[in-house]
Every structure is written in C-alpha cells, then in structure tokens.
Amino acid sequence: MSQPTIVECPTCGAPVEWGPQSPNRPFCSERCKLIDLGAWAAEEHAIPGNPQEDELFSENLPPRAH
Numbered sequence: 001m002s003q004p005t006i007v008e009c010p011t012c013g014a015p016v017e018w019g020p021q022s023p024n025r026p027f028c029s030e031r032c033k034l035i036d037l038g039a040w041a042a043e044e045h046a047i048p049g050n051p052q053e054d055e056l057f058s059e060n061l062p063p064r065a066h
Contacts, residue, residue, distance in 0.1 A: 011035050 005018040007025070011032035016022050027033040039045050 006015050007018055008014070009016050009028040009032050010026055012028060014028040014032075016025055016028045018025055022028075024030055024033050027036065036045075
C-alpha cells in the first residue's frame, strides 16, 4: 500500500493528507481557507501582470513608450 500524499497548509504550514478525507485541501481547515481568501480580497496576494494591459478596455489607451 502506498503512502498518502502529504502537503503543507499554505496558511499555517500544518500537514494535510491529500484526499477526500481532507475536504478543505490544500488547507487544513475552513479557518485557514477563509484566511487565505481574505488575503486575496485585501489584495495581499496578487498575480503579477501589467495593470494597464489588464483593463477591460485597454485597447482605448494610448500605446506605451518602450
């Protein structure tokens, strides 16, 4: 029988077994999941990109000088 995959909770670092017995995976609990969601909502986490190019109507903006 193989060993279960264990990952670290991104919020607190606790070990989490990756499987159906861990419904909040990769988080260890609902609390850690909500803490992470709050960090995204507060813009403490972000995916890098150029905000000017991410705008809905960015084609209406003047071209950038390189």
